[in-house]
Amino acid sequence: MKREDVIVSEAQILEQKEFINKIRTINVARSSKPMAYVVTYGCQQNENDSERIRGMLCEAGYDFCNDAKDADIIIYNTCAVREHAELKVYGNLGALKALKRKKPELIIGVCGCMMQQEHVAKRIKQKYTHVDIIFGTHTLYTLPQLIYNVLDTHERSINVIDAHGYIAEDMPIRREGDVLAYVSVMYGCNNFCSYCIVPYVRGRERSRSCEDIIREVREVASEGYKEVMLLGQNVNSYGNDLDEEIDFSDLLVRVCEVEGIERIRFMTSHPKDFNEKLIETIASNKKICNQLHLPLQAGSDDVLLKMNRKYTSGDYIKKVQAVRKRIPDITLTTDIIVGFPTETNEDFEKTIDVLKEVRFDSIYSFIYSKRTGTPAAKLEMALDDAQIHKNFDRLLEVQNEISKQINDSYIGRICDVLVEGRSKTDDNVVSGRTEGGKIVHIKDADESLKGKIVRVKITAAKTWFLTGEIVPN
Ligand code: 5AD
Ligand code: SF4
DSSP states (O other), rough: HHHHBBOOHHHHHHHHHHHHHHHHHHHSSSSOEEEEEEEEESSSHHHHHHHHHHHHHHHHHHHESSGGGSEEEEEEOOOOSHHHHHHHHHHHHHHHHHHHHOTTTOOEEEEEEEGGHHHHHHHHHHEEEEEEEEGGGGGGGGGGHHHHHHHHOOOOOOEEEOSSSSSSOOOOOOOOEEEEEHHHHHHOOOOTTOOOOOHHOOOSOEOOHHHHHHHHHHHHHHTTTOOEEEEEEEEGGGGTTTSOOOOOHHHHHHHHHHTTEEEEEEEETTTTTTOHHHHHHHHHHHBOOOOOOOOBBOHHHHHHHHHOOOHHHHHHHHOOOHHHHOOOOOOOEEEEEOOOOOOOOHHHHHHHHHHHHOOOOOEEEEEOOTTTSGGGSSOSSSSHHHHHHHHHHHHHHHHHHHHHHHTTTTTTEEEEEEEEEEEEOOOOOEEEEEOOOEEEEEEEGGGGGGTOOEEEEEEESSSOOOEEEOOOO
C-alpha cells in the first residue's frame, strides 16, 4: 500500500466539513435542537470511532440523548467479532421500525465492522428498509455527506467500500470521559488469526504518523486529560508501514514527553511481536503503566497452530517470565477463546494449565463464534455446545479464584489511584484505577478528586475490584 493511497486528502476532509456546515445550517433553523443517539458495540477502537461520529454530529448541530425515542438521528456502530453482538444489532434495528413509522423524519444509520461484510450490508439493504444510512469502517469520515444526502433528497444514502483502508486525520471528535482519552495509533490488522474477522472488516495495518499522534496527545493534555490509552489491533507492528524509522517503543517514549499526561496505557499487543525493547521501555518510563494485555487465546500448541497465532504456549510463558523478571509488579490480562473448532477436552486442559501457571490478574473469555469467510469456519467442531459451555464455566471458576487471591493480596497495600469520577451506585464513593488498571472504589471521598492521583490504602478486595481509603501524602 502506498502512503498517498492510504491518507484521505485534505481536500476530501474539507469537503466533509462543508457538509457539516450545510447540516448545521439546516439544524439551527429547526424550532428545537435536534438530538442524536449513538450506540456502540465492540472494542475500544469502535468506541473511539463513535467519538469521531459524535464529534461530527456535534459540529453539525446535534445534541445527544440516551433514548432512541428522543432522537432525530440514531447511529448504530456495530461489531462483527462474534455472532452474539450481530444478533443484538438485528434485533434492535428491527425494533426501530415502529419508531420510524411514528416519526418518519427520524434518520437511522448503521455503520462499523458488520457493514464491511457483504452479506450483512446486503441483508440490511434488503430487509431493513427503514435504515437510511449504511456505511463501513473505511468510509466513516463521509458521514456528514451521507446525512446531508438524506436531509436533501429523502433517499437512502449508502457508502460501503471494500478497501485496504484509509487514515482520515483532523475530523472532529467528542470524547466520552474527561480523565482517560483513547488515541488510535494504527488501524487494521495483518495477522489473519484463523477465527478472526477483523482483518477482513478493518483492512490492512496502517500507522498514523508519529507527528499526528503526538499532536492529538498534546491536544488531550491541554484539555485536561491525564491518561491516554493508545489503541491498535496489534500495536507492536506500529511503524512497519511508515517511511520514518520508528517502532512502538520509540512512539511510547515520544508520548511520555508530552507534559500533562501522567499515565500511558496501550492495547493490544500480539505475543509473537512483543519484544525485549518494549519491556525495557515500559520498565524505564514512569508514565507507562505497569499493565499488559497479552492475548493468549489458547493453551494447546495444536490449537494455537490451527489458530495461526505463530507462538507456542512455551513461547508465551517465556515472554511472561521475561516481563515479570524486569517488571515484577506488572498487571497481566489476557483473552481466551473456548471451543475453537479443533479444541478437544485435552486441549482445553492445557489452557487451564497455562492459567494456573501464569496467574493472570483477569481474563476476557469468549466462546468461539464461527465467522463466515474466515479459515476456521471450514473446520469440523470437536466438541458439542454443552461441553463447550461446561469448559467455559470451569475456565471462569478457575480464573475467578486466581483473580480473588491476587486482589486479596492487595489488602493493606497503598496504591496510587487516578480518580475517574463518582461511583454509579454510591454518592459518597469515587472510583479510579491503580497503575495496573485495577478498579478501586474509594470511600468517603468527593468528586473534586477527579483527575487527581491519590494515595489509597486498600481495605477490601473482590474478584473484580478493590475498595480503599485515602491516606494523606
Ligand atoms: N470467536 C470468539 N472470540 C473471538 N475473538 C476474536 N474472534 C473471535 C471469534 N470468532 C476474541 C479474541 C480476541 C478478542 C478481541 O475477541 O480473543 O483477542
Ligand atoms: Fe484478530 Fe488476530 Fe488481528 Fe487480533 S491479531 S485482530 S485476533 S486477526
